[in-house]
Amino acid sequence: MAEAVQHPIDYESALGRDCTTLSRHVLQQLQSFSADAQDLSALMSRIALAGKLISRHLSRAGLMEGVLGFTGDVNVQGESVKKLDVYANDVFISVFKQSGLVCRLASEEMEKPYYIPENCPIGRYTLLYDPIDGSSNTDINMSLGSIFAIRQQEGNDLDGEAKDLLQLGSKQIAAGYILYGPSTMLVYSIGKGVHSFTLDPSLGEFILSEENIQLPQHGSVYSVNEGNFWQWDESIREYIRYVHRTEGYTARYSGAMVGDIHRILVQGGVFLYPGTVKKPEGKIRLLYESAPLAFLVEQAGGRAITGTQDIMDVVPEKLHQRTPLIIGSKDDVALVESFIQRHAQAQEEKNIRAQARIPQ
């Protein structure tokens, strides 16, 4: 009888991989144990803890009373608040209590920034976050996300207006998202590439899955809510007509941007949420949705624009500001942009002719 072939197990690399936790990864990237590096590692660990708590809650949501559905309140954006929005918002606040790290948090669910007074004498950071991205998916057991960004707090914000947050996306120290899908993943960047981690429930740890993710230059996916077609600018409608009649494009839209962006990060393509007649600035919030995702996607070699400007160059005027968003593979974003530019140019020529009374 033939002897069974022995496959040597490479314990060293298997263990190395299993042991690369998020906090260790941050320190490895910074190649330092300085106070700043320790802070960043601790910040990411707390965000990971929030992700684990929310993930656990979501996985049991259908088994518990009073977890799903609406609270009956309307948030600062005029949207009906879901019970899971409130839960997830509070989770992020609680994990930073007595951390000495984050003095202030700002989220979609809170009109004004939330202060944790005991942290403020030494807490140098602000956490901006969307606790549950894709709320409409909560009651149907579909993928959801959380989006986060960390910025340095500048000054003591004596008037409580958080004006120091009204700055460029390049002021973000770290950004990322947590995807609650078939498995829970955390994807982050501290400005040194984009890295993904998967929650191992048996260990209760996020373990490194992929380092230095590179977004393909082009992908077949376009991700947009086509129900808004007649509310878009003609340039966006022209782009969509183009992908409809061109071979090689396919539509994917989940209702939770984090899931759609994750697909694009891995496989390439473009996500769009343009302005509409009802919402000329679109739906996506700049400080805790567009800017963190733009930071991440640019770090992975992609692009993010409003249509006329890079998202990272937009200076916010207010905390809950919205922006149109076109984000993803460089070539695909450039294609959408070319439709916008061509349309703007044609419009300009038309105006000049009209002013000069030249027949159209």
Ligand code: AFP
């Ligand atoms: P919420 O975070 O308020 O649930 O909004 C989710 C979101 O901003 C984004 O994740 C989705 O892609 C988009 O809204 C879906 O909105 P539409 O239903 O208007 O397409």
